Amino acid sequence: MVDLLWILLKIILYLLLALVVYIGYIGFYIPIKARRKYSQFKNVHVSQKFIPLLGDAGPYLEDTNNNRAHYDHKRRIEHQMGPDIDLKLEQLGTTPMLLVISHKALKELLSQIPTKIDRFNFDKHKAKRSGFLKTAAGCFVNSPSTKRILERRKNLAKMLSLRSVSKHLPIIIKCAEFLLSKMKKQKEVNITEEITLCTNRILVSILFGQDFDKKGEDSYEYVQADGTITYLDICSYFSKFALEMAEESTNPLTLFFPIMNITNVVNPWKRNHKNGQSLYRAVKHIIANSQDEDSMWSKISKVSDFTDQEILPDLMILLLAGSETTADNFTSVLYYLKKYPDVKAKLMKELEENDITPGCNALEKITVENIQECDYLSNVVKESLRIDPPLLFSLSYEAYADTEICGVPIEKGTVLLQTIIDSNTNHSDWLEPNVFEPERHNPESEFYNESKKKEKIQNVYSRRTFGHGPRSCPGMILATLELKIFTAYFITQMEYDVAEEDLSNDHIGFGIGGKFNPKFKIY
Numbered sequence: 001m002v003d004l005l006w007i008l009l010k011i012i013l014y015l016l017l018a019l020v021v022y023i024g025y026i027g028f029y030i031p032i033k034a035r036r037k038y039s040q041f042k043n044v045h046v047s048q049k050f051i052p053l054l055g056d057a058g059p060y061l062e063d064t065n066n067n068r069a070h071y072d073h074k075r076r077i078e079h080q081m082g083p084d085i086d087l088k089l090e091q092l093g094t095t096p097m098l099l100v101i102s103h104k105a106l107k108e109l110l111s112q113i114p115t116k117i118d119r120f121n122f123d124k125h126k127a128k129r130s131g132f133l134k135t136a137a138g139c140f141v142n143s144p145s146t147k148r149i150l151e152r153r154k155n156l157a158k159m160l161s162l163r164s165v166s167k168h169l170p171i172i173i174k175c176a177e178f179l180l181s182k183m184k185k186q187k188e189v190n191i192t193e194e195i196t197l198c199t200n201r202i203l204v205s206i207l208f209g210q211d212f213d214k215k216g217e218d219s220y221e222y223v224q225a226d227g228t229i230t231y232l233d234i235c236s237y238f239s240k241f242a243l244e245m246a247e248e249s250t251n252p253l254t255l256f257f258p259i260m261n262i263t264n265v266v267n268p269w270k271r272n273h274k275n276g277q278s279l280y281r282a283v284k285h286i287i288a289n290s291q292d293e294d295s296m297w298s299k300i301s302k303v304s305d306f307t308d309q310e311i312l313p314d315l316m317i318l319l320l321a322g323s324e325t326t327a328d329n330f331t332s333v334l335y336y337l338k339k340y341p342d343v344k345a346k347l348m349k350e351l352e353e354n355d356i357t358p359g360c361n362a363l364e365k366i367t368v369e370n371i372q373e374c375d376y377l378s379n380v381v382k383e384s385l386r387i388d389p390p391l392l393f394s395l396s397y398e399a400y401a402d403t404e405i406c407g408v409p410i411e412k413g414t415v416l417l418q419t420i421i422d423s424n425t426n427h428s429d430w431l432e433p434n435v436f437e438p439e440r441h442n443p444e445s446e447f448y449n450e451s452k453k454k455e456k457i458q459n460v461y462s463r464r465t466f467g468h469g470p471r472s473c474p475g476m477i478l479a480t481l482e483l484k485i486f487t488a489y490f491i492t493q494m495e496y497d498v499a500e501e502d503l504s505n506d507h508i509g510f511g512i513g514g515k516f517n518p519k520f521k522i523y
């Protein structure tokens with residue numbers, strides 16, 4: 001008995017020792033080695049705020065604790081890097097990442113896709129596959145650009161072109177009407193949550209069939225955090241699940257012990273895994289019962305030679321990638337229009353000139369043609385996407401061979417990301433980057449000319465909200481159209497108030513991973 005206890009104690013001691021060695025390795029050795037390596041290069045920014053174990057998470061946590069958007073430090077001038085910086089080393093979790101900062105570095109990165117640099121192989125490195133990417137295992141997003149992966153991507157991108165998505169305009173308006181009638185009955189509206197339900201509804205209709213909930217009573221089993229089971233309709237299911245997966249992927253244990261992503265033996269990983277499987281069953285049930293021949297599922301499975309094991313995760317990832325991103329940004333649009341009444345007034349005037357008047361019959365009056373006529377509307381949407389992008393970085397890229405960017409050697413296996421927020425709000429390309437000013441996108445405006453005079457000249461690489469290159473966001477056209485239609489619809493069909501504490505906070509932001517959960521009053 002004593003022997004057995006002694007053996008057990010030894011095993012525990014060895015395990016503890018292994019844990020200490022592992023933490024020392026990932027929390028100290030790896031980051032310090034990377035920092036020493038890249039500090040030699042003048043054009044690589046290596047943050048001075050690094051803390052062993054926490055990596056570069058400190059400024060994000062400091063912002064969150066001070067009631068600012070989690071990325072607010074990147075917008076502040078004291079954190080801006082000089083014009084000579086091409087790359088930035090940042091570590092959030094176990095892997096040091098090189099952020100591609102300058103236009104030159106971005107161009108060099110893009111020129112090497114897919115020969116030397118390509119999408120990180122998440123399906124191979126399963127432990128690094130968290131959140132949505134884990135749920136949609138086997139989807140095209142998780143793999144580098146092989147011929148087959150590019151064919152699958154191209155096929156989907158075709159269905160997300162302007163011509164194709166314009167046909168879905170009535171779906172978008174009907175879903176917006178459904179949401180508005182629901183919100184008007186509520187005293188206080190959790191706006192991002194409600195819009196996410198709406199963007200989910202749009203995507204489920206487009207992807208799997210408009211008749212997905214014919215009787216309005218289909219519900220699916222969902223395991224909640226306390227272990228109890230609840231039954232949710234498919235849109236609520238997706239919203240809740242997506243939120244929990246986003247939390248799971250930023251959970252410090254996921255970041256430091258990526259093995260959690262594959263074992264799924266303890267909660268919340270175990271529960272999320274189970275709910276993920278139920279989600280697939282729910283979607284298969286919808287597909288089996290849909291008569292909608294125009295759904296993306298129907299079209300792809302009829303005309304292409306892709307297998308169901310390819311199509312289903314590919315559509316699943318569209319749903320997961322396209323709901324919260326669009327909803328977060330529409331929260332920004334509504335927020336900024338309330339904060340700047342003169343912008344809203346100018347927008348209302350433009351909409352009225354295009355026959356979209358308060359209380360009008362939206363299905364009749366909001367058309368793709370007259371939406372395209374509204375330049376100021378387009379600039380309002382562009383500006384909210386610039387100043388408050390839903391994602392701070394692109395998805396991960398990997399160097400598949402030794403290479404270099406802007407003279408900096410990049411070893412095979414290095415993880416690279418296109419930075420978004422650093423570029424969208426930098427002081428070299430943008431005049432007053434933290435001011436919400438739609439006119440900065442209008443080449444005929446005074447603000448644009450003023451920017452030009454001060455040599456703040458934006459170009460396509462200054463705007464990175466949807467990424468760049470062959471693996472940039474294929475949902476950009478749909479998302480932008482949704483945002484324009486939502487804006488035109490909601491501001492002409494409702495009045496709303498935003499809590500004063502949120503309105504007066506000049507450091508707010510609604511991107512994914514943020515803490516703000518604004519409450520609106522709708523009437």
Ligand code: HEM
Nearest residue numbers: 141318321322325326394395465466467471472473475479
């Ligand atoms: C405002 C809304 C949206 C924003 C800001 C956004 C932004 C992004 C960004 C930054 C990326 C990473 C690009 C890269 O790694 O280079 C991305 C990828 C992606 N997005 Fe979006 N997105 C939005 C909406 C959507 C929608 C509506 C869909 C689908 C219907 C979608 C589907 C995808 C997919 C599938 C990828 C991965 C592409 C690939 O790996 O080839 N997104 N998005």
